[in-house]
Amino acid sequence: MKFVFFANTDWYLYNFRLATALRLKADGHEVVMLSPPGPFGARFAASGLRWITLSMDRASLGPVREARTLFALISALRRERPDLLHNFTLKCAIYGALAARVVRVPAVVNAVAGMGYVFTSNRTKARVLRPLVSWLLRLSLDRPRSLLILQNPDDATAFAAARLVPADRVRVIRSSGVDVRRFTPVASDSPVHGRLRVLLAARLLWEKGVQEYVDAAALLRREGRSVEFLLAGTPDPGNPRSVEEAQVKRWGREGLVRCLGHVEDMPALLREVEVMVLPSYYREGVPRSLIEAAACGLAIITTDRPGCREVVTHHGVDGLHVAVRDARALADRIAQLDDDRVLLARLGARARQRALSEFDEQLVIQRTVDVYRELLRPAPSATRPTVRPMP
Incomplete structure (x- = not known):
């Protein structure tokens, strides 16, 4: 089974999603990392993961440039033909979900960490963008074989209240996890003294x-x-x-x-x-x-x-x-x-x-894999895309 992880920076994929990709690889799946070019992408090869690049400016609002980005993403997904596309961050969730609809990717997971600048800022630019982004979210997230992962219950409530996505398609997984064996306390039983x-x-x-x-x-x-x-x-x-x-x-x-x-x-x-x-x-x-x-x-x-x-x-x-x-x-x-x-x-x-x-990163990864399994269960109707179940 093939998975594509799509984010707006290679830094994000390397620092926050590498462990999940390696878990899938260990389970016998193929994982492709997709992001704009950057200095971290070359590191994926050392872990046996393939990385492909996509020209994308996360701050751009130019319609011509954004159309090119979307078409390039559609082309990349047509070539890769993933069983599941996992999009990270708000812009990637919108573009990834729209491209997946065109290409007919069987299953899509969208992960949004926080409401972000458009929904939280009162600056004029954010207020102007908010209705458009809300409409795009409703359009892109409204498909049967897709789920939205949010990191806290407040965001889940906010997305449901704004009718951006049906509540039954939201899963809350707190954080991207941390390696508790790498991040450990200083070994000491006495209170800290000094500055x-x-x-x-x-x-x-x-x-x-x-x-x-x-x-x-x-x-x-x-x-x-x-x-x-x-x-x-x-x-x-x-x-x-x-x-x-x-x-x-x-x-x-x-x-x-x-x-x-x-x-x-x-x-x-x-x-x-x-x-x-x-x-x-x-x-x-x-x-x-x-x-x-x-x-x-x-x-x-x-x-x-x-x-x-x-x-x-x-x-x-x-x-x-x-x-x-x-x-x-x-x-x-x-x-x-x-x-x-x-x-x-x-x-x-x-x-x-x-x-x-x-x-604990391992708990978070398992919860994420459970979401994949939920989506990749055999479709109940012959009219829906057929996907191979995860083991």
Whole structure:
């Protein structure tokens, strides 16, 4: 049986979906990775996976360019003839589902992590695009042998309320999972002493709370606290709400935060800090940085917002909640952990327990494979496409 995984970056497929592809390959299936060109795609060959490229600009709105992208995708699917197409991110879900309808791909899974810029921003561009994107979603998701995977119940409720997809075609799988054997806590039974080190790791979008994080660092420095603030991630030119590179460099020169850029070895970085901060008011799916931090036994400070609340479920139990857009409240939460190292250790231990029970990559992969099996069961009617069942 052949699967095609389609995403808007090779980086996403390599970092978030490689393990699922390798599980399918181990089960005897063929998996093809499909994305725009990028530096990570060449790595698939080392894992025995084929990668094909598609010219696509995720920020483009030009009708001619977008039509070319859709036709190129249709051509690629005609050549590959997959049994199942799995689309990741909103734009790929729309284009992939439409192309699959033309090519008559037997089964389609669409995975959308968070509501994204179009549905969450109040900027004019987003408001103008929202009705068109909603119409395209209804058109592309309305087919019998397709399912939509969302990462949190809030998004499932929102999609159903907006009538973007029938509720019975939605499956909630919390996150893309984390390798809990690679992301592990520092071996120590004693509370952390010395200078507290905190980290924000994310795409550098304003809605991730980056400004509030830097402002909290400035507040605590003025108050004489010796807390080290690290910032990992790079600007995202494909998103209109990206922080500019020049601004990141200014923060670094001012010494408010230590800017690390893209970090290849996240487990090593997470073992060097005690707290993960994500004061996000972005409509998250389930933030990868939070589940990686939880697996490493870090104390987590985040907002009580969709996606984030899937990781920190109860304030003071498995992490701390902070109000959105409130640098003073964020500074106070960090100071609380700086003063109470017993609480710091307890929150980290509970976060690790939650990662093991809810976000283990192997659990997430199995839940995803179960969705594939649900779709690939023999069709009950001869009028529907015939698909080979998964073993």
